[in-house]
Amino acid sequence: MTTGIVTGIVKVATTEGAPASNSTIRAYDRDSGEFVAETISNLDGIFSITVPDISKLYTFVAINNLFPGYNAGIKDNVAPEIVTDPLYGSVILLLKGEGIDGSTTFVDSSSNNYSPDGHNLTNISTVHSKFGTSSIFFQNSDNTFLTWPASTNYNNGNSFTIEFWIRLNSLPSDTTHFLATSNVRYFTLTSGGMLSSAAWGGSNLVFGTLSINTWYWCVLVYDKNIPRTSAYLNGARISTAPHLATHYTTTNEKFGISSCPDISFLRELKNAYVDEFRFTRAARYDPTLTTIPVQTESWPSA
Secondary structure: OOOEEEEEEEEEEEHOOOOOOOOOOEEEOOOOEEEEEEEOOOOOHHHHHHEEEOOOOOEEEEEEOOOOOOOOOOOOOOOOOOOOOOOHHHHEEOOOOOOOOOOOOEEEOOOOOOOEEEEOOEEEEEOOOOOOOEEEEEEEOOOOEEEOOOHHHHHHOOOEEEEEEEOOOOOOOOOOOEEEEEEEEEEOOOOEEEEEEEOOOOOOEEEEEOOOOOOEEEEEEEEEEEEEEEEEEEEEEEEEEEEOOOOOOOOOEEEOOOOOEOOOOOOOOEEEEEEEEEEEEOOOOOOOEOOOOOOOOOOOOO
């Protein structure tokens, strides 16, 4: 029995097939009638739901008190489908960390197809990986960082989700800020292993304390419509706040940096592996939830 993801779109029959936003989607085993899973559709009606056995057929039911009528937008006889990401068009950067050991070529699997540039011994390593066979290694040297081209994609003020896996070979000797701009320290790691996120001069959102030689899944999600920002570590919400400054810049974003615009005292990220880094210009998870599903396979590239 292999779990899998089925995607679809819920539409309202009485309004010419317009999508019904934020509908509850329930999946039932087609043979036994047993309820097996539930999710909420996105604002555009698109949903993805994990079913316990992808080889089976399921019946999907949409529930929305505002729109009681639905058309065949949800099929009641869904065969296994290729897993795709309904938010892929909003993915700004997707670094799976795959490549040949020692390579300094970093592949962006988002539709932007950026060409990230590694500096000072930042490379692909097959020593450790969370998914696939390799990850991005920021070696123990000065000024190790990774940049990607400047883009107005980061200057939108919209909701966003940043998520990645990280494994530390050692703790930093000093407080390290990475993926930072002149407005936001997206991630800060102390010499004691404490990971947090904050706007300059703002209150911290704490992810928790990281130990060496352990993989951690870190998720920072901001939903401007609530508004709320939450920090998750391995699927558990550690902290949350009503807001967080989200002033993207049109200068190069840098992951693992020693300096960036208007900041001269940032330390570099070093002696760390990063895998499955994904930056989405949308809130992939509801930041009011105390837990979210932990990533179990490499993110889809479509």
